Amino acid sequence: MILLFMMSIIIIFISNFIMFLSLILSKKSFKDREKCSPFECGFDPKSSARNPFSLHFFLITVIFLIFDVEIALIFPMITSFKMVNLIIWTKTSFFFIIMLLIGLYHEWNQGMLNWTN
Template identity: 60%
Template sequence: MILVLMMTIMTLVITNLVMFINLMLYKKSLMDREKITPFECGFDPKSSPRMPFSLKFFLIAVIFLIFDIEIALLLPMMPTMISSNMMQWMTTIITFIIILIMGLYHEWNQGALNWV
């Protein structure tokens, strides 16, 4: 029991020591002006590094990821068709595809697919 208590105390001391050392080194690197400025081939930047980002790109990327993951979920269902009950398999696939089509219709209805 005492061994477990000593190991716990040593673990806490070591982790707190490492965190304290990290905090001290991090503060020193924040004070360096050259390290916090943006870098463009050795020259000072000509424009603001915080350029506005088009939300359309983000929405299209999210929609792509959602449908990509759903296709990745559909692919393993094909080999299971042979070993499962056909009625349950068809019900599952049709339900899944209907949910996909409803999501696509919702995105289309909300105007997320319009690029104007």
Template identity: 60%
Template structure:
């Protein structure tokens, strides 16, 4: 147990030392207009280097991630059904699914699932 603690402390010390040495040795942190501009064969860029991002696409991506988390939370429900009291399992599962359906209804009601207005 002590050796694990010593190794954890040594790892923290080494990583902090490497970061401090990097900050000391990294002298070119001075920002320059030429360094921050995108390189396009020596010419000025024809368009903005940062294109606008669709907020609707971001919202759909977040909803997809939430859906993935919901699936990951629902997967252990079936194996635990045999190991627990059936009434308690049904109540817990019903409440969980009702919360998910309520969230889906809220997203639908707010128009978050409509791709085109």
């Protein structure tokens, strides 16, 4: 038990020493003009990057990403149709589609799909 404790102390000491050494040897400049700018592509920004954006547009984007990932999960179900038991495949597909429709109904019921209020 004492050997395990000593080894863990040594490992923690060595990892902290390496992190401290890398912090000292790195050539990071926190006052660099390009690093402080909101765009790091080399161009000067034309306007302020802190302008407010539409929260509704952001929520529509998140909804799109969720449904896009769910569509990506449906594609393997199509290719596995001939390789698995038909009853299990049907139950799984039906459950997955029902969950998608429940989520769509909830978003529709909350008014998230209306672009203008």
